[in-house]
Amino acid sequence: xxxxxxxxxxxxxxxxxxxxxxxxxxxxxxxxxxxxxxxxxxxxxxxxxxxxxxxxxxxxxxxxxxxxxxxxxxxxxxxxxxxxxxxxxxxxxxxxxxxxxxxxxxxxxxxxxxx
Amino acid sequence: xxxxxxxxxxxxxxxxxxxxxxxxxxxxxxxxxxxxxxxxxxxxxxxxxxxxxxxxxxxxxxxxxxxxxxxxxxxxxxxxxxxxxxxxxxxxxxxxxxxxxxxxxxxxxxxxxxxxxxxxxxxxxxxxxxxxxxxxxxxxxxxxxxxxxxxxxxxxxxxxxxxxxxxxxxxxxxxxxxxxxxxxxxxxxxxxxxxxxxxxxxxxxxxxxxxxxxxxxxxxxxxxxxxxxxxxxxxxxxxxxxxxxxxxxxxxxxxxxxxxxxxxxxxxxxxxxxxxxxxxxxxxxxxxxxxxxxxxxxxxxxxxxxxxxxxxxxxxxxxxxxxxxxxxxxxxxxxxxxxxxxxxxxxxxxxxxxxxxxxxxxxxxxxxxxxxxxxxxxxxxxxxxxxxxxxxxxxxxxxxxxxxxxxxxxxxxxxxxxxxxxxxxxxxxxxxxxxxxxxxxxxxxxxxxxxxxxxxxxxxxxxxxxxxxxxxxxxxxxxxxxxxxxxxxxxxxxxxxxxxxxxxxxxxxxxxxxxxxxxxxxxxxxxxxxxxxxxxxxxxxxxxxxxxxxxxxxxxxxxxxxxxxxxxxxxxxxxxxxxxxxxxxxxxxxxxxxxxxxxxxxxxxxxxxxxxxxxxxxxxxxxxxxxxxxx
Numbered sequence: 061x062x063x064x065x066x067x068x069x070x071x072x073x074x075x076x077x078x079x080x081x082x083x084x085x086x087x088x089x090x091x092x093x094x095x096x097x098x099x100x101x102x103x104x105x106x107x108x109x110x111x112x113x114x115x116x117x118x119x120x121x122x123x124x125x126x127x128x129x130x131x132x133x134x135x136x137x138x139x140x141x142x143x144x145x146x147x148x149x150x151x152x153x154x155x156x157x158x159x160x161x162x163x164x165x166x167x168x169x170x171x172x173x174x175x
Numbered sequence: 176x177x178x179x180x181x182x183x184x185x186x187x188x189x190x191x192x193x194x195x196x197x198x199x200x201x202x203x204x205x206x207x208x209x210x211x212x213x214x215x216x217x218x219x220x221x222x223x224x225x226x227x228x229x230x231x232x233x234x235x236x237x238x239x240x241x242x243x244x245x246x247x248x249x250x251x252x253x254x255x256x257x258x259x260x261x262x263x264x265x266x267x268x269x270x271x272x273x274x275x276x277x278x279x280x281x282x283x284x285x286x287x288x289x290x291x292x293x294x295x296x297x298x299x300x301x302x303x304x305x306x307x308x309x310x311x312x313x314x315x316x317x318x319x320x321x322x323x324x325x326x327x328x329x330x331x332x333x334x335x336x337x338x339x340x341x342x343x344x345x346x347x348x349x350x351x352x353x354x355x356x357x358x359x360x361x362x363x364x365x366x367x368x369x370x371x372x373x374x375x376x377x378x379x380x381x382x383x384x385x386x387x388x389x390x391x392x393x394x395x396x397x398x399x400x401x402x403x404x405x406x407x408x409x410x411x412x413x414x415x416x417x418x419x420x421x422x423x424x425x426x427x428x429x430x431x432x433x434x435x436x437x438x439x440x441x442x443x444x445x446x447x448x449x450x451x452x453x454x455x456x457x458x459x460x461x462x463x464x465x466x467x468x469x470x471x472x473x474x475x476x477x478x479x480x481x482x483x484x485x486x487x488x489x490x491x492x493x494x495x496x497x498x499x500x501x502x503x504x505x506x507x508x509x510x511x512x513x514x515x516x517x518x519x520x521x522x523x524x525x526x527x528x529x530x531x532x533x534x535x536x537x538x539x540x541x542x543x544x545x546x547x548x549x550x551x552x553x554x555x556x557x558x559x560x561x562x563x564x565x566x567x568x569x570x571x572x573x574x575x576x577x578x579x580x581x582x583x584x585x586x587x588x589x590x591x592x593x594x595x596x597x598x599x600x601x602x603x604x605x606x607x608x609x610x611x612x613x614x615x616x617x618x619x620x621x622x623x624x625x626x627x628x629x630x631x632x633x634x635x636x637x638x639x640x641x642x643x644x645x646x647x648x649x650x651x652x653x654x655x656x657x658x659x660x661x662x663x664x665x666x667x668x669x670x671x672x673x674x675x676x677x678x679x680x681x682x683x684x685x686x687x688x689x690x691x692x693x694x695x696x697x698x699x700x701x702x703x704x705x706x707x708x709x710x711x712x713x714x715x716x717x718x719x720x721x722x723x724x725x726x727x728x729x730x731x732x733x734x735x736x737x738x739x740x741x742x743x744x745x746x747x748x749x750x751x752x753x754x755x756x757x758x759x760x761x762x763x764x765x766x767x768x769x770x771x772x773x774x775x776x777x778x779x780x781x782x783x784x785x786x787x788x789x790x791x792x793x794x795x796x797x798x799x800x801x802x803x804x805x806x
């Protein structure tokens with residue numbers, strides 16, 4: 061009922077670094093050190109081909125990965141088309157295409173281990 | 176019966192390698208697809224056979240391609256391959272002419288001097304000995320170069336020689352031993368009997384003056400035989416397998432077999448035909464600009480052969496294709512690398528069995544069941560009908576000046592066109608392909624194909640060579656795909672656009688995917704000659720450089736890419752031109768930050784030089800309405 065009027069009660073948004081899984085982010089920054097250079101400016105998201113159709117945002121993905129909140133990333137990361145515009149606009153020289161590729165790899169690997 | 180026990184190692188080696196090579200070729204033939212088998216059969220009774228014989232002579236023996244690009248290195252290969260061939264040929268004739276009887280087993284020719292020590296004293300015989308000595312000297316001169324090259328590669332004009340494994344080293348040593356031991360054995364025998372020509376005769380004479388030549392000769396004949404035997408036995412495990420394989424490869428290629436996109440018999444043959452000559456290492460810009468020297472095609476192929484971990488080597492490459500066009504054996508290096516990139520997607524892989532002497536086809540780990548579509552979110556598009564479709568592509572969208580120039584040219588052409596990805600279409604799929612993710616790429620290809628076919632157009636103009644290449648190769652579209660430079664050239668030829676001449680000095684950088692990748696070299700240059708003063712560089716056509724911005728390589732970072740771009744720009748702008756022209760938005764974007772010279776896409780230059788009468792006509796209704804509004 062409240063939703064219909066645009067009101068809702070926000071759920072708790074605490075970031076619990078202790079329970080979060082930072083292994084994916086660590087895997088990426090080990091193999092692609094430029095991952096750490098990101099200043100979260102959002103240039104990548106502004107130019108993104110996929111972002112044109114969806115709410116996909118590489119900036120958000122970067123932040124979530126670093127926090128260790130992987131679930132949302134896992135569901136969305138395959139939407140990337142790897143076109144590479146983001147890496148060209150990045151003011152910090154983050155090798156974004158490799159970040160995405162490594163993230164997919166890391167999820168793939170961790171899924172393999174779980175099964 | 177002329178026989179001595181020392182010929183046994185040679186005999187074992189020789190018959191082993193002959194049987195092995197034939198078996199291997201039969202296995203390769205058996206694994207070919209049906210069509211390729213038919214091609215090969217047709218080739219055997221057709222022109223391909225004659226062509227192959229010619230190519231085998233020119234490339235496998237004379238090494239024409241290497242001679243052209245690097246004379247000293249070419250001479251080294253020429254003297255070893257052609258010299259050895261001559262030695263065997265004339266040795267066989269010698270044994271046949273001067274031996275005890277005709278039609279001898281091979282060892283008679285190889286160890287002729289041992290069995291006929293008295294030969295070569297008079298007239299024709301001594302002239303023949305002179306010839307044999309000359310050939311041996313020819314080989315030894317090449318061998319000397321090879322030994323020097325191994326330790327100081329710069330001498331033959333190479334920056335790097337390929338690194339070797341232990342088996343390689345043993346095989347190499349036995350190869351090096353073959354001709355010096357032959358020289359010593361022949362010399363000592365000649366010395367003992369006072370025969371031999373200028374080389375073996377004089378060395379023998381000198382040895383005989385202070386050594387017991389007759390007794391010493393025998394161990395060296397043993398050494399000669401063992402070196403040959405070892406070399407032949409180790410051949411299948413080392414790069415020297417390229418000697419028999421290359422013959423088969425040349426024949427297969429001339430019969431019209433190509434690599435395709437799956438690992439198979441032909442890619443296996445190519446893998447074994449690589450001689451690790453290192454030409455690919457020398458032309459690689461990752462080597463010259465970044466000193467990365469472990470990923471070049473020679474190492475890729477070596478890793479495939481030895482079943483080593485390959486993913487990093489396969490992915491750390493600009494895919495510029497410079498090595499592909501330089502390969503003296505003509506191995507299709509880019510398709511082979513792409514097969515390796517697909518890796519887990521591949522249907523077949525190959526593994527070594529029997530200690531590496533044979534390879535076996537194994538099913539790959541392709542998992543097709545568990546695949547969910549990634550790009551369902553893309554809405555269906557309803558493009559308008561048109562004659563010409565303009566597909567700008569991601570990179571053109573990122574360089575608006577190229578996009579606007581193309582629109583200006585399209586307007587001026589007066590053709591009915593539609594700008595199909597104006598509001599941001601989807602990617603063409605090539606970046607995903609380059610990353611080895613073919614299935615995802617196929618999804619994008621289907622999305623784009625559907626959209627383009629709805630327009631009913633006859634021409635698809637791409638603003639970017641990366642898109643151009645994938646549209647050409649991987650799309651099945653019922654229209655002609657042209658790169659924007661080809662399109663502009665057509666407009667000029669048809670007189671659809673008129674241009675003013677720009678008095679500017681221009682050099683042209685040929686983008687990898689357009690030039691080497693798709694074979695479009697002429698049109699861009701003709702346009703530039705038409706509108707400006709085109710100057711030559713030392714990096715034209717097949718020898719053009721990579722800008723470094725390549726989407727093919729995700730393993731190097733932006734700083735390393737910048738280094739490649741700076742080096743390339745420096746080489747291209749040596750004569751200080753007014754404009755560094757290119758035909759690719761990505762090349763432009765990469766070069767802009769790497770040089771102080773103005774960088775422009777051909778479309779921008781053309782748009783700038785467009786005769787304004789054209790443009791005014793096109794825009795006049797709009798201008799008029801604007802004027803009316805102002806009134």
